[in-house]
Amino acid sequence: MIRIEKLHKSYPIGKDSLHVLKGLDLHIKEGEFVSIMGSSGSGKSTLLNIIGLLDEHDEGKYFLNGQLIEHLDEKKAAILRNKFLGFVFQSFNLINYKNALENVALPLYYKGIGRKDRQKIALQYLEKVGLKDRADHLPSELSGGEKQRVAIARALATNPKVVLADEPTGALDSTTSHSVMELLKEINREGMTVLVITHEEDIAEETDRIVRLKDGVITSDEKVNKKATI
């Protein structure tokens, strides 16, 4: 699903440039539940932005769903994002003047789906995350966990290939964090490829595979030994 070869990325800082990603190789197959771990400055967010087509890489190759990503203009990137990717952010990034249902329906609008169908699909996904009864609430009327559930519903609405979650539990308490992770697990069990970025060990433990990043290189990439949870 995601194949990265010798990926480099640097950011200009004044006259110098900061080399953030130094030749990464990563392969994530369809249906995997992967976490990328690293302390701040390790390059994990940069990696996610490149995978999420929110930023461009300098060198190396990136295949998304078998398609080589290079020389993307904004329009193509937008279409690919809409088609293949669902985002979950640490700060939720819901549009504050739209209610939960409208927020979930927004990517469907950009996909070109009619209003009636948008409402129907959005409601289905809200139901899936257990917030059907909160459909007409504004983000300001929802708790942090509820907001993140709405954001997850929004990420799923277009039925993407990959869900990218950037510190999805960063702004949540441990109980809520756990339930959000349960939700992501459930989504993964249904076949969705999920990529989580985190710096919390116990969050990473809940995924199937942990990729550790340090100073722009992958230091380890291992499967998690699942404890019997049920």
Add this chain to the structure above:
Amino acid sequence: MFDLDRWQEIFQTISKNKLRTVLSGFTIAFAILLFTLLFGVGNGLKHTFEKQFAGDAQNSIYIRSGRTTKPYKGLQSGRKIQFRNDDAKFMNEKFESDIQFFSPNIERNVQAIYKGEQNRYTLRGVYPDYQPLEEAAIQEGRFISFIDLKERAKVIAIGRMVEKDLFGNRSAMGKNLNLDGISYKVIGVFSDPGGDNDERFIYTPFTTAQGIYKPNDEVDRFGLTFNPKLSVDKALAFSNLLTKMLKEKHNIDPRDQRAIRVQNYAEGTKNVQQFMTVLNIIILFIGIGTLVAGIIGISNIMVYIVKERTKEIGIRKALGATPKSIVGMIMLESIFVTAISGYSGLLIGVFSLRALGKSLEKYFILNPSVETYVVVGATIILVIAGTIAGYIPAKRAARIKPIIALNDQ
């Protein structure tokens, strides 16, 4: 082109962000309102001046005689100058190409009696040419004709106010009116843009008046209009030459200002025209100033709005919005808000001008109004300005990487 979904999205954004909408809408509405009011008041001033100087043909010249104030060629001062028929002939021969309409004139104050009603009016013995000179418009019947002149007919054309004074609501046409004991038949009723005073004149054939009220061929004064093709300066030169030749003819010192007085409307017209030009420039200046202020206002607000929405734009982009759809959304929104509010500012302005119109008359502001195309033009300019002002930051916002927009606090 018309995309219901897109408009629903825009309506939602507008209605959910009231402060923003009100802010930009108010700027436009207020600018257009001010523009309309200032322009309207300026036009009102203009109308007042136009009215003050209406009433006579703009190219008319009136020539009167008086007494000499300087001795000349052995003649004493204080001598009375009397125009006669040969002066009319003299002027028409000398200035044939410069004169458009010409009429000698005899004036007499008369007591007019019809049945029980009576009043004093000025009776004027004139040529048919006098009608365009005064810009009198026949309402009923006709003006004095050359046949009347030839036959010395005792006929009169009366002003609208004379008819109203003496005949009330009845028609004066064909009735006989007693003027100082002599009976005249009313052949016409006229109105005059000069107002009530000019509509209280009574006109009779020149020959009739001369025969009845003058012992011989005396004339009280002359009225003429110069060829309208003459420029203001040429017209003034013409009237100066005319004065000079008349003074020569009557043996008057060229420096004598009282013996023959020539009143040339061209002089007044020139002043009025200059004044109007200045007034127009002032109005234009105010209008442009208001517009520029409005443009700056709406531009600032558009820049602020787009800045405020940076994060939202980032979210939308992450969810799959193309740059084009982002720019389109912001543009349509701003065009919609500015057009609607510009139109309401226009309406408020026009209605307040209409409501205030009457009460402003005592401040020399008459019928303050704005030509529709001017206000609509101003509104369009503001809408375009708002669009351009919104376009530049919107374009920039749509171009920045979503990740940067998302990190914007």
